[in-house]
Amino acid sequence: MSVNQMPTLSIAAAKSSKAGSQSRGLIEIDKVSVVFGKGDQGTTAVQETSLVVEPGQFVCILGPSGCGKSTLLNSVAGYTSPTTGSVCVDGEPVVGPGPDRGMVFQQYSLLPWKTTFENIALGPRLVKDIEATKTTEYFLDMVGLTKYRNHYPAELSGGMQQRVGIARALATFPSVLLMDEPFGALDAQTRLVMQESLLEVWSQFGTTVVFVTHDVDESVFLADKIVVMSASPGKVVAEFDNPLPRPRSQDMATRPDYIALKKQCLDVIRAESLRAFELQNS
Amino acid sequence: MSVNQMPTLSIAAAKSSKAGSQSRGLIEIDKVSVVFGKGDQGTTAVQETSLVVEPGQFVCILGPSGCGKSTLLNSVAGYTSPTTGSVCVDGEPVVGPGPDRGMVFQQYSLLPWKTTFENIALGPRLVKDIEATKTTEYFLDMVGLTKYRNHYPAELSGGMQQRVGIARALATFPSVLLMDEPFGALDAQTRLVMQESLLEVWSQFGTTVVFVTHDVDESVFLADKIVVMSASPGKVVAEFDNPLPRPRSQDMATRPDYIALKKQCLDVIRAESLRAFELQNS
Amino acid sequence: MTFRRWLATLTQMVQRPENRRFIISSCSVLMMFGAWVFVTKTGLANPLFLPGPEAIYLAFVDALFEGYQGSTLLEHVGTSLFRILSAFFLACLVGIPLGVAMGMSKTAHAIFNPFIEFYRPLPPLGLYTLLVMWLGIGESSKLALLFLAGLPGIIIATVQAVKDINPTYVLATKSLGASRMELIREVYLPGAGPTILTGMRISLGFVYTVLVAAEIVAATAGIGWMIWDAAKFLLSDIVIMGLIILGLTGIALDVIMRLIGFALMPWTRATRQFSKS
Amino acid sequence: MTFRRWLATLTQMVQRPENRRFIISSCSVLMMFGAWVFVTKTGLANPLFLPGPEAIYLAFVDALFEGYQGSTLLEHVGTSLFRILSAFFLACLVGIPLGVAMGMSKTAHAIFNPFIEFYRPLPPLGLYTLLVMWLGIGESSKLALLFLAGLPGIIIATVQAVKDINPTYVLATKSLGASRMELIREVYLPGAGPTILTGMRISLGFVYTVLVAAEIVAATAGIGWMIWDAAKFLLSDIVIMGLIILGLTGIALDVIMRLIGFALMPWTRATRQFSKS
Amino acid sequence: DKPETVTVGFLNLVNAQLVTKSLGLVQKEMPGVEIKYIKVGGGGDMLRAIAGDQIDFGGLGNPPAAIGVTRGLPIQGIMVLNMLDYVEALAVRTSAGIKSLKDLKGKTIAAPFGSTTHYLLLNALADEGIDPASMKIIDLRPNDIALAWSRGDIDAAWFWEPALGRVLEDDANLFNTSGLMAARGYPTWDVGVVMNEFAEKYPDYVTKFLKAECAGIDYWLNNPAETAVIIAKELGLDLDDATRMMKGTEMVPCAKQLTAQYIGTSEKDGGFVDTLVSTGNFLYEQKRLPAAASVEKMSNFIRPEYLESIVK
């Protein structure tokens, strides 16, 4: 992503005063439980989980497959209503999906029948952004895909598609950016590049980010705060503040504080997966 | 995998003298190039690559997507004939696939119309093993799936399927085991468990293993020797001997020698992917 | 107590989605039936064109025991089924090997494909005129028509099935030491099986739609002929009865094909018991 | 020099796989044609049943300019196409909204599905007998038959298409602030488009196979009627000529449907330009 | 030398062949030979049955016979099956107020194409100089005509019993009949045919067949009441209908068939040849035949010699 040459900084500045202002993007998850199905056959995906994400914070939710990460994120996005408990964003209870909470999925979320430009423009058009085209151009440039404006998603590489996904989610100037394993389908190298680019974009917008992953390295590299979840039932078992300074680079992977934090995370996960293994086999 | 209680150790002992003897399993790759397509449109997937794998050695081939790892492995398996150069196993040139070189794929390689038992028994039956049933029982038990003998692959989890795949590849007592990102489709936790199990099985059989991956941690954890490949054109750019002692455990990830080796690998990969990136954009 | 439990169970069953759908469907069929009874009973519909259900039932009983024009209903159905199944069996016998050859060899595909692609969209009745000229008005032209109707579906499905076989299965089995024949037996045939079966089901369905066409020329028995003949005499009760029988027989044939498929290919019933990992 | 380059280019073109396949197919068609000429020229085939190519050509020219029984060939084809296309258009008009409703609501699906499943496998000619009784021998029963033949395919494809839409598309678009109507416009319709188009193509193909059946009762024009009528008078040259026209028209219809699809849905042409990453 | 089986294709109409069949007369003439009867729906199907070599004996009206002969089907005409009188007729809808053929203009008229009645309809129009294009003539089989009539889809139709009887009860009256047209020089009839191959191989079985059919004709002429019962049973009709239909059909005793009006003798062609020629030419004008009729072909087709050998 070429954040270097931004042509329409005026727009960015104008809007970021609204989006990036540190007063917006507070997420309060209060004793949320999510149960799928009814009666005996119900699955408790998330159990009595509480979590507060400060405005502008970058939080990674880490945990094994099926521990309820996506479910928790979906209740913030408004896709799933908590069975009990409540989710508030900036003090307002969440009742459904909305353009104030941008969402980036793992893959296949760009509309295949729209070009890069049209996909990014969709949000601005739907929220009746009077400068929809200008906004779209700006984000198109931000993710460095101006050359590919008329390409359909099927004509883009996986990494390019995810860049469009991020641009699309940001183009409604949400106060919160929710990302569900956005780099999970990319190969290791592209993934590293995308992580760095994401931090670059984030440093510009200062939006609150909730980022779901099951890659420990990824969470350590990205997050201000790492929230570790465990399965059966899904709940938060640990929270770690990340001492690594910003701006970050992949070189930090050999720093002692990086390694220490990674070890802490791994220990919790190992302990939890052993417990899960025993639960399964008993 | 429950290697602990082995009921028919007699077979294992009898056969392993054949399979595990350190005189078998020498792989010599000599100036192999593989070009797909003809004339101007040809792609050089592997260029003039030489590599020797000693009998009983565990070698990991590490590299970014599309660098020719699979192509190189396939020329050992006999699926692809090198355009120039030669591949010999135990001094015999490779002319096609054969039961002396067991293969484990990333996924979907079990025959869906055969049960666990039948999949493992396929090799022994095809090589006219007179004790086919006994051999199958032994490997079924080795990977701890005796309870699932009559299940079809679709009824097994991803990890279970890969265990069957490993048992199937071993059941013809090959001198070489070739593995192409066998754990690439598993989630992180299952992956860790499978890595440990693989080392356990390997310590019993002592077969030569060539293991393709693009996960640096995986290669550092498993290998005696790490071979790093780079793309455009695909060739070996570095070889590292792994100083970590055996038996290994995931805790070693925080040892300084682990971290140093990982960093060495990462550095090579980063340098190579930067070079590739510049090649693409020039 | 027992009654209340029974009622609770019933309520639960009604609330289960698959049962709920069944109940809605039943209601909708019943309502249609009610409307039918209503319009015929009240004389809103001319019984010459739309007889009531009891007339259909009487026609059914009559055809079952007395027969229609010299054959009982079972004989009519039997004659038609015999035609369909023997022609379809022949079509499989020719189509599956041809399809395997076309799927495995690009040359074979290039040789046969133009003809199949050309005659496939032809209306069967158009083809039938030619077949009757060539083969006469007897059984052979009927069988030929049904055979030709069934063939392209089977070939196309088989070609697709063979092409779609995951190449990894072939490589893995080669690595275990399989010869070419062993490969066909262990991988190609079972691997193509489910898709071929689906193709066979679609193809049998199409053969079925051609049945009446095959029986309108010089037949004296067969359920299609019965309908065609009865229609000429405005025997709409027999026509409707015949159509209902045709519909039910068609569904039964499809169910039988599925069951045969399950029996021959038990793995297609297997479902994942573990979600992931 | 120029000739040698030309020859080299030619050799290269022949060696490219897609051209090679085309050449083999052409050869096989040509050989078939040769065999036809051979058996008719040598008198091996009775010209009454299998006229030679030139007889077919003459019949074609004659029908084109002089006409067959009061209508020129173009009028026959036009009449048939008009019947097919208007019935098919009606079937789309009814089938697509019904399919969308059935795809989005399980209740709507449960209500309509039993009828569709029941009448779908019925032989069209059997249904036709009833339609003629109800609607008479005129155009309306023909159109009704073609309409009913086309309907189930379109409905089933549309239901499937709507059900198959990736739920992520819906969620993502909701998160961008879309209302229900915006969702249908931006996601459901374009998302279901390609599958609906495929269903429409299959359905049109099936309507096409029913054409002759629709034209054998009381028609005085139409390519299907022409074939049926000519067969009565043993005019096998006209029958074969008509079948060839039917085949070509069928292929042309399918190609046109594809082109319309491409024009309406340009993204279905897009192919990945980057392998991975 | 005798054939194993003899297959007789019979048309679904009222003539003495039903008597022969019902009384098993052919079987009596040919002991030890299996006799098979195949009911054939109409002239077109009979032509295709002949073309497909599925019968040994058959019957054809004059238009399909002219087609078959001109197109070179391997058949010969050996006897008169029946002459058509008012068993075939043009029925018009009473309420439509049709007084003359001219009143048919703009109306819908049905006839089975390729049949004797289609031939007569077009000839009747031509005689009065009416352009067939001024009305809508559609191709329907007799039973479909009855159906279309009861729905009111058509106003006139030239076709035959038993469907004709059903229509006449429903707002219809007879306007013209085949018998009337015969008087105006357009006779229509059905001729009995044998396959050339069979006739060459088993000439005496052709005579045996003719003997049986002649006995059937005699039975028809001598025992009308019993015949009516047979016909009613064979076609599943009321006795009244059967009697009426028999009256509408003229049976010609075998001896009389060899006169100039019918098939003539081996020395001198009879009227059938003329009818075939004019029918053939008519069909050629209609473009239903690729070539005009040749007198020689028609004359070669009619073979009175078999009948001559039994009628001394």
Ligand SMILES: Nc1ncnc2c1ncn2[C@@H]1O[C@H](COP(=O)(O)OP(=O)(O)OP(=O)(O)O)[C@@H](O)[C@H]1O
């Ligand atoms: N719609 C649903 N209906 C029923 N069960 C569900 C549903 N969605 C999720 N679950 C269950 O809830 C649990 C948590 O699922 P969730 O998708 O939140 O996990 P996750 O941590 O995101 O896993 P992954 O890493 O595989 O994405 C799982 O057991 C899953 O099977």
Ligand SMILES: Nc1ncnc2c1ncn2[C@@H]1O[C@H](COP(=O)(O)OP(=O)(O)OP(=O)(O)O)[C@@H](O)[C@H]1O
């Ligand atoms: N059958 C083939 N025909 C043409 N090109 C091929 C073929 N197989 C591989 N290639 C090309 O050769 C190169 C190396 O491919 P290969 O599959 O060996 O890479 P890889 O390192 O295994 O990648 P991955 O990690 O994605 O599996 C790639 O550019 C690929 O596109």
Ligand SMILES: [Mg+2]
């Ligand atoms: Mg998830």
Ligand SMILES: [Mg+2]
């Ligand atoms: Mg690979």
